[in-house]
Amino acid sequence: MEEHIDLLVIGGGTAGIVGAKTAVRLGARTVLVEQARTGGDCLWTGCVPSKTLLSAAAQAAAARQRTGAEPNYDAVRARIHETIRAIEPEDSPEALEAFGVTALHGSARFIAPGEATVDGKLIRFRQALIATGSTPAIPPIQGLENAPFVTSETIWDLPSLPPRLLVLGGGPMACELGQAFARLGSEVTLLARSGLLPKEDDDASSLVRSSLERDGVTVLHEEAARVSTADGTTAVSTGTGESVETDVVLIAAGRAPRVGNLGLDTVGVDCDDAGQVLVDGSMRTSNRSIWAAGDVTQYPKFTHLAGVYSSTAASNAVLGLRRTVSRDAPRVTFTSPEVAAVGKTDASGPGETTSTVTLQDTDRAVTEGTKEGFVRLVIGKRGRILGGTIVGPRAGESLGELAVAVSQKMTTRQLAGVTHAYPTYNDALWNAAIAHARSGLDSRLVQRATGALSSLVRRRQERRRRHGST
Numbered sequence: 001m002e003e004h005i006d007l008l009v010i011g012g013g014t015a016g017i018v019g020a021k022t023a024v025r026l027g028a029r030t031v032l033v034e035q036a037r038t039g040g041d042c043l044w045t046g047c048v049p050s051k052t053l054l055s056a057a058a059q060a061a062a063a064r065q066r067t068g069a070e071p072n073y074d075a076v077r078a079r080i081h082e083t084i085r086a087i088e089p090e091d092s093p094e095a096l097e098a099f100g101v102t103a104l105h106g107s108a109r110f111i112a113p114g115e116a117t118v119d120g121k122l123i124r125f126r127q128a129l130i131a132t133g134s135t136p137a138i139p140p141i142q143g144l145e146n147a148p149f150v151t152s153e154t155i156w157d158l159p160s161l162p163p164r165l166l167v168l169g170g171g172p173m174a175c176e177l178g179q180a181f182a183r184l185g186s187e188v189t190l191l192a193r194s195g196l197l198p199k200e201d202d203d204a205s206s207l208v209r210s211s212l213e214r215d216g217v218t219v220l221h222e223e224a225a226r227v228s229t230a231d232g233t234t235a236v237s238t239g240t241g242e243s244v245e246t247d248v249v250l251i252a253a254g255r256a257p258r259v260g261n262l263g264l265d266t267v268g269v270d271c272d273d274a275g276q277v278l279v280d281g282s283m284r285t286s287n288r289s290i291w292a293a294g295d296v297t298q299y300p301k302f303t304h305l306a307g308v309y310s311s312t313a314a315s316n317a318v319l320g321l322r323r324t325v326s327r328d329a330p331r332v333t334f335t336s337p338e339v340a341a342v343g344k345t346d347a348s349g350p351g352e353t354t355s356t357v358t359l360q361d362t363d364r365a366v367t368e369g370t371k372e373g374f375v376r377l378v379i380g381k382r383g384r385i386l387g388g389t390i391v392g393p394r395a396g397e398s399l400g401e402l403a404v405a406v407s408q409k410m411t412t413r414q415l416a417g418v419t420h421a422y423p424t425y426n427d428a429l430w431n432a433a434i435a436h437a438r439s440g441l442d443s444r445l446v447q448r449a450t451g452a453l454s455s456l457v458r459r460r461q462e463r464r465r466r467h468g469s470t
């Protein structure tokens with residue numbers, strides 16, 4: 001390709017696909033390069049298979065309770081493959097080409113400012129977008145290399161349900177997959193050195209822990225120290241000397257950016273100590289014509305952020321803008337109960353407070369027999385909703401409303417003023433806003449003001465009655 005293209009997109013996952021389509025919509029000549037299969041982690045090894053697995057596991061647990069029937073793991077695997085097959089065409093090279101993106105198969109590498117190669121072939125570009133994603137981080141644990149371990153990339157290939165599964169990690173991936181495999185019938189141990197969902201509200205994390213334990217998961221708040229494998233048995237020992245035997249180890253200990261062999265030094269793209277590409281709020285790297293989005297950057301690693309941030313990066317690159325991204329980062333961990341959060345989740349700033357309503361006080365939850373869950377709003381000065389956490393069934397769906405409230409800078413009074421249908425799970429969110437808005441009305445100053453107003457109205461009405469009666 002001798003002439004310059006407008007935008008070179010490296011990586012065909014969510015960030016790459018959305019970025020490339022955005023650029024084409026803006027009239028840019030865009031080339032997307034993917035070294036493996038377009039669709040990326042979300043489609044092949046992340047969100048799509050894991051959410052299908054969770055759904056199948058929840059149904060299996062319900063069926064076991066109803067009839068005692070044990071799940072058929074082959075059928076679960078078949079369902080996962082079917083789901084991927086149904087979504088795959090949307091992300092295919094053919095779909096990209098039909099949209100106007102030139103899709104190339106190969107591995108891209110920067111070789112000089114404005115120049116990259118794809119498997120040795122030269123491409124000249126005006127702007128580039130790095131969207132190369134991440135791979136599972138493998139912690140340096142003695143003996144792990146000889147153990148039968150799987151990651152989010154390989155767990156889908158297990159030929160049968162492991163009788164015992166040790167999950168290393170306590171983040172969203174460990175909690176979701178740990179619960180799913182326990183519900184399917186594996187004996188699951190979770191080894192989580194920072195506890196469960198350490199980035200979320202403590203009460204949310206406690207509810208998830210109790211729920212996992214009810215599903216039979218053993219949760220150890222410890223770090224893996226050593227792994228030994230002999231005669232087909234693997235034992236993982238912890239820092240405190242406890243040892244857990246297992247058939248398979250699942251590593252769910254975070255992510256490492258895919259930056260190897262990209263030639264970032266050649267073009268002056270800076271990374272942090274973990275190798276993540278550093279971008280500013282407009283998603284521009286330290287090289288003025290190179291942008292980045294998705295898991296490869298320092299921002300939280302979620303599909304929706306990969307898409308939205310990449311769209312901003314591509315439009316900034318193509319139109320010469322510096323629009324910045326929102327850092328509110330809505331997120332959902334799809335355990336049972338779901339944990340959904342956006343914006344601030346603790347009242348750590350001056351003048352900040354929280355308003356909490358439990359699902360025990362929410363009629364929809366009572367009618368459905370749901371006992372666990374809550375909504376907690378984090379509220380700033382003058383009643384502005386800064387963020388919050390929702391735990392319970394369909395918390396991920398309720399999060400949409402909270403995300404709107406946060407992004408639109410709504411106050412609790414404004415949210416309280418929106419009529420909600422009864423009985424819904426979102427009543428909890430509404431009631432948390434009402435409770436806070438009312439507490440403002442209960443303050444002594446407001447009581448004095450409303451008292452004075454109502455006595456004024458009373459006197460006026462009295463006067464009118466007297467005049468009317470004469």
Ligand SMILES: Cc1cc2nc3c(=O)[nH]c(=O)nc-3n(C[C@H](O)[C@H](O)[C@H](O)COP(=O)(O)OP(=O)(O)OC[C@H]3O[C@@H](n4cnc5c(N)ncnc54)[C@H](O)[C@@H]3O)c2cc1C
Pocket residue numbers: 010011012013014015016033034035036037038039040041042043045046047048050051106107108109131132133134152173258261262293294295296301302303304305306334
């Ligand atoms: C088990 C699991 C469950 C998850 N569940 C959720 C969820 O429910 N919700 C959610 O929001 N997020 C979820 N995530 C996170 C989500 O999958 C990622 O945030 C998202 O897929 C990142 O997209 P990306 O485009 O940045 O990277 P990727 O999808 O990894 O895409 C990067 C692509 O770049 C290609 N590439 C790399 N280097 C080169 C090169 N030099 N040349 C050409 N191509 C290259 C790779 O082959 C890859 O296809 C989950 C992740 C996991 C592991």
Ligand SMILES: NC(=O)c1ccc[n+]([C@@H]2O[C@H](COP(=O)([O-])OP(=O)(O)OC[C@H]3O[C@@H](n4cnc5c(N)ncnc54)[C@H](O)[C@@H]3O)[C@@H](O)[C@H]2O)c1
Pocket residue numbers: 139141168169170171172173174176191192193194195198222223224252253254255300301302331332333334
């Ligand atoms: N529902 C979702 O949106 C969803 C689901 C799964 C994964 N993801 C994304 O995928 C990425 C990967 O998920 P994750 O859960 O692996 O990452 P994570 O970084 O959120 O959690 C990893 C956890 O593993 C623990 N850990 C690391 N090394 C350990 C060791 N040696 N012993 C014990 N514990 C150890 C860490 O303390 C940490 O809490 C995340 O960024 C997440 O956002 C999202």
